[in-house]
Amino acid sequence: MKPFRPEPDSLTYLKEAGRQEGKAQEIIPQETRFRYIGKKIRRVDGSLIVTGKAPYTQDFYFRDLLYGKILRSPHAAAEVVNIDFSAALSHPGVMAAIKLTEGRIRYIGEPVAAVAAVDEDTAEQALKLIKVEYKVLPFVVSEDKARQEGAPQVLDSPNVQKLFEYTRGNIKEGEAQADIIIERTYRTAIEVHHPAETHASIAYWKDGRLTVWDSTQAIFSVRDQLARALNLPASRIRVIKKYMGGGFGSKLGLNDFTLAAALLAREAGRPVKIVMTRRENAYCLGNRPSTLITIRGGAKKDGTLTFLHMKNFTGGGVGRGDRCSEPLMDIYKCPNVLVEEYSVFTNTCASRPTRAPGHVQGTFALESFMEELAAELKMDPLELRRKNYSEKNLGDTGIPYSSKGLLECYRLGAEAIGWSRRNQIPGERKGKIKRGLGMATQIWWGAGVPGTLADLKIYPDGSVEAICGTQDLGTGTRTYIATIIADTLGLEPQDILIKIGDTDYPWAPSSGGSQTTPSVGPAFRDAALKAAERLKAIAAKKLDCSPEKVQIELRRFVNMDNPEKAISFNEVARELRRVTVFHGERGDLPAGFAYNSFGAHFAEVEVDTETGKIKVIKVVAAHEVGRVINRLTAESMVIGGVTQGISASLFEQRLMDDNEGRCVTTNLLDYKIVAFSDIPEIIPIFVDSPDPRINNLGTKGLGEPPRIPVAAAIANAVYNALGIHPRQIPMTPDVILTLLKKEAKP
Amino acid sequence: MRKFSLVQPENLKELVAFLAKADGQRVILAGGTDLFSLLKDEILNPEIIVDLSRLKELFGLRQEKEALRIGALTTISELASSPIVQKNFFGLKQAAQSIGSPQLRNVGTVGGNLCQRPRCWYFRDPLFQCRKKGGSRCFALNGRNKYHAIFGGGICNIVHPSDLAPSLISLEAKIKIASKDGEKEMLLADFFTLPSVSLRQENKLQPNEVLTEVIVPKPSSHLKSTYVKFTERGSWDFALVSVAAAAEVQGDILKKPKFVLGGVAPIPWRLTVFEQMIEGKKIDEKMAAAAALEALKEARPLSENAYKVDLASVLLTRATMSLLSR
Known part of the structure; x- marks a missing residue:
């Protein structure tokens, strides 16, 4: 069979994220008071999760279940000449074995074959009995070496290929207008997702129908891709995901081992479970691509940007890497922009979308550049950003933003961190331990996907079910669904039974790109409004008034003109006389506007100049994501995003041994x-104001935004402390020590 | 992980009798915090695992007239919270508290900490058949070696990760080793062996032996000790460099100083050159820093770990000043 390539890469992912069309649904006005929306609401499933009762994919067990394992290539580049299963298949307890590739192997860990056996140990032993004959080929795993002439060719085309280009205005004109021009180069390392719950799938065939339990962010795309791979009607495949311990993009789309589980299960006639190990997570399930970004740009003395020229070499292994120029093209008013991005292919596993793909690396470069430019201009870095503020996208040359609360993020964030405490000149303070403040701006999409469907089922006994095929990555989806319905129908969140994570339920998009809340939330709001209208009509008859005069209160309907007259929710539901389903849909996104979320992070750091150790003292994270639905889980999301950002800023990097082509950081001690103890005080701030047209809740997604500006804010704070910009992440002590030493003897 | 049989001796006598007669590959299980990862990654593939958990005689601390005796199965948490340790061996307390995480300290043992296997991502990865595992070369030498040895390497560039070992060596601790033939004592400093002496093993423990006790001699009234550990991460991390120091402090003079580095060599690395340079002299920060720089000239960093020499220099100075200020 043809080797399987994971989808989507970050390019298709970004395309999805930017979709827009159609006209607006009516939104809730800003002044509306809610009982739950916008408040801190505890998770409806919190106790299940913390007591270990919530079922994760790995927890499911079925009668006759087999355990699958993947045989992975030990070579970074090779030709598979022959695979011999005879010894493996005659091993007691081995029930099936399949080939996963024929021909070229392009990275260590690429799947070669798979086995299913009665237990994990037997499956492990069987892997050792598969005889694979490889013809070993030359390889290259370092992006720098892959770019050199004469490097082994990774794919059938050159190792460096154009990924993206963009131009507006004329950078030559911008250069002529500039009083100051600087050029800086920034590097970001490869980061691995490492969700707490490793990937896992269970495949179960019955009567020609395949059911897959999968730890995935995208049950519907797993279903559709499985249907194509197995040449089966999509209607014959059902994908289920109940609870999940994170994905960060590594669980978008169909995985090779999920397909392998389905094939093994079909072959063996028994269900097959495959669970990825931490080691497999470390080197063959995707990563955030590396970047080497050079920005050349100029400004007038007053800080007005005249041009920006960005060049990026991004390393995504055998994948295309990330397009990182969106923030630079979009955030700041700048008439002349040139972008050139190149993929650099290496013999390492393909990158996958990783929480804000491209934006994290692009923002690190852009916002570090802005900081260094501000220093050259002897300007307050925040002032430089305000000076180049835009109201329209594409650097003020495109369409207007539907809403943009960035100025307010700047104001609130600066106030909370005490921005005036920063060093006026970077590195001006004396001493072994130096403190500094830095900030960075963030932009993202996250408008939600039109066409998302949700059903609300009301039983004649008054019980309520919310049904949608979305998936909760661990972010609290069930809770905001309950909150939105409760507030619309006068119920309490725990009154609503939530059914999600099943392709037999109404369609919802993949949970990635900060799309889930602004897709699923409005669909349920729509369904609940329809239900409210019907229930009000019934109540009106009982209350002898018109439906407009019926007010929804907690578990009852009241005649506004005669508050003595009221009828309970259950009595009204009884009048429905049968289980009634209300269909909701997330409406269109009106054209002519850009839908983006914004934020600004402010970091305070302390650097030990003798050891190179950076300690983050405080991070203030100010975000504008339209209306905040659940302040508690929103704050958790911000704290998690900042924490992950600190981790990438100071610690995380996948290291490869160039000589052997293998990863050396395969466990969580080395990676x-x-x-x-490294997590500082994190202060989330929200500019809580609904977007006037984005959807009926006025809400934008928050999954990615808090992850985006962290590294730049910290690096800028280090610059403010030391007067030396690290220009790379992670900023480990050896990196900082080397920079300080270089500075000491020029 | 491969299949193994589990043996659980009831007492020391049973244990040493078993170790004397049993053949086949076996390993000793104490806390298991290091062993299990080695088993799961199939770096060690023993046929027999000898579990010590029933050996009551190896648990706990005992204060005697001339020494503090620490049973090999005493947990790191117990050691760190012992009032005797806190009072007399400040450096040992610091070292114990710096280990891993609370969960690891509650399970990991003193004996296990001294006998844990070295850190090296090539040694711990089943895909790399390195010299230490019977292969023909050290991958770190020309490969990724950020965390590797700057002293005592060469043929094999592992680092010894123990925090307790440098500290105990600085306190002139001894260990007790038992076998069917009886018990013997040796200085902990003599226990560890370089790869050039024994490539596959980091110490002198024989297959029929077990480490049963650590004996810390009673400190003189002027003895001060300290442990300075530098890690990338704030917790659950091994030292990039650590310095255990102990000396008799008289004013700003150190007598009989012992400085032992962790994380820089295949064994805890005593820096006698440094000790000689500062012993008996009036010390200030500048003088200590100069001595550290001089003493570290012996270091042989690899392509990616020269920064460890700078760190060692800073930590030696800080440890010295910390002794003087206590």
Whole structure:
């Protein structure tokens, strides 16, 4: 069979995120008071999760269940000459074995074959019995080496290929107008998703129908891609995901091992479970691509930007890497822009979307550049950003933003961190331990996907079910669904039974790109409004008034003109006489406007100039995401995003051994993720104002935004402390020490 | 992880008798915080695991007239919270508290900490058949070596990760080793062996032996000790460099100073050159820093770990000044 390539890469992902068409649905006015929306609401499933009762994919067990394992290539580049299963298949307990590739192997860990056996140990042993004959080929795993002439060719085309280009105005004109021109180069390392719950799938065939339990961010795209791969009607496939321990983009789309589980299960005639190990997570399930970004740009003395020229070499292994220029093209008013982005292919596994793909790396470069430009201009870096503020997208040359609360983020964030405390000249303070403040701006999409469907079922006994095929990554989807319905129908969140995570339910988009809340929330609001209208009509008859005069209160309907007259929710529901389903849909996005979320982070750091250690003291994260639905989970999202950003800023990098082509950071001791003692005070701030046309709740997504500006804010704070900009992440002590030493002897 | 059989001796006598007669590959299980990852990654593939959890005689601390005796199965948490340790061996307390995370300290043992296997991502990855595992070369030498040795490497560039070992060596601790033939004592400093002496093993423990006790001699009234550890991450991390120091402090003079570095060599690395340079002299920060720089000239960093020399220099100075200020 043809080797499987994971989808989507970050390019298709970005395209999805920017979609818009049609006209607006009516939105809730800003002054509306809610019982739950906008408040801190505890998770409806919180106790299930913390007591270990919530079922995750790995927890499911079925009778006759087999365990699958993947045989992975130990070579970074090779030709598979022959695969011999005879010894493996004659091993007691081995029930099936399949080939996963024929021909070229392009990275270590690429799937070669798979087995299913009665237990995990037997499956492991069977892997060792598969005889694979490889013809080993030359490889290259370092992006720098892959760019050199004569480097082994990774794909059938050159290692460096154009990924994206963009131009507006004329940078030559911009250069002529500039009083100051600077050029800086920034690097970001490869980061690995490492969700707490490793990937897992269970495939179960019955009567020609395939059911897959999958730890995925995208049940519908897994279904559709499985249908194509297995040449099966999509209607014959059902994908289920109940609870999940994070994905960060690594669980978007169909995985090769999920397909393998389906094939093995069909072959063996028994269900097959495949769980990825931490080691597999470390080197063959995707990553955030590296970047090497050079920005050349100029400004007038007053800070007005005259041009920006960005060049990016992005390394996504055998994948195309990330397009990182969106923030630079969009955030600041700038008439002349030139972008050139190139993919650099190496013999490492393909990158996948990673929480704000491209924006994280692009923002690190752009916002570090702005900081360094401000220093050259002897300007307050925040002032430089205000000076180049835009009301329209594409640097004030495109269409207006539907709403933009960035100025307010600047104001609130600066106030909370005490911005005036920063060093006026970077590195001006003396001493071994130096403190500094830095900030960075963020832009993202997250408008939600029109056409998202949701059903609200009301039983004659007054019980209520919310049904949607969305998936909760662990962000609290069930809770805001309950909150929105409760506020619309006069119920309490715990009154509503939430059914999600099943392709047999109404369609919802993948949970990525900060899309879930602004897709699913409005669809349920729509369904609940329809239900409210019907229930009000019934109540009106009982209350002897017109439906407009019926007010919804907690678990009852009241005649506004005669508050003595009221009828309970259950009595009204009884009048429906049967289970009634109300269909909701997330409406269109009116054309002619740009839908973006905004934010600004402010960081305070302390650097030990003798050891190079950076300690983050405080991060203030100000965000504008339209209306905040649940302040508690929104704050958690921000704290999580900032924490992940600190981790990438200070610790995380996938390291490869260039000689062997293998990853050396295959466990969580060597691939370092932030620990509790490194997490500082994090202060989330929201500019809580509904967008006037984005959807009926006026809300934007928050998944990606808090992850985006963290590294730039911290690096800028380090610059403010030391007077030396690190220009790379992670900023480990060896990096900082080397920079300080270089500075000491010029 | 491969299949193994589990043996659970009831007492020390049973244990040493078993170790004397049993053949086949076996490993000793104490806290298991290091062992299990080695088993899961199939770096160690023993046929027998000898679990010590029933050996009551190896648990706990005992204060005697001339020494503090620490049972090999004493947990790191117990050690760190012991009032005797806190009072007399400040450096040992700091070292114990710096280990891993609270969960690891509650399970990990003193004996296990001294006998844990080295850190090296090539050694710990089943895909790399390195010299230490019977292969023909050290991958770190020309590969990724940010965390590797700057002293005592060469043929194999692992680092010894123990925090307790440098500290205990600075306190001139001894260990007790038991076998069917009886018990013997040796200085902990003599326990560890370089790869040039024994490539596959980091210490002198024989297959029929077990480490049963650590003996810390009673400190003189002027003895001060400290442990300075530098990690990338704030917790649950091994030292990039650590310095254990102990000396008799008289004013701003150190007598009989012992400085032992962790995380820089295949064994805890005593820096006698540094000790000689500062012993008996009036010390200030500048003088300590100059001595550290001089003493570290012996270091042989690899392509990616020269920064460890700078760190060691800073930490030696800080440890010295910390002794003087206590």
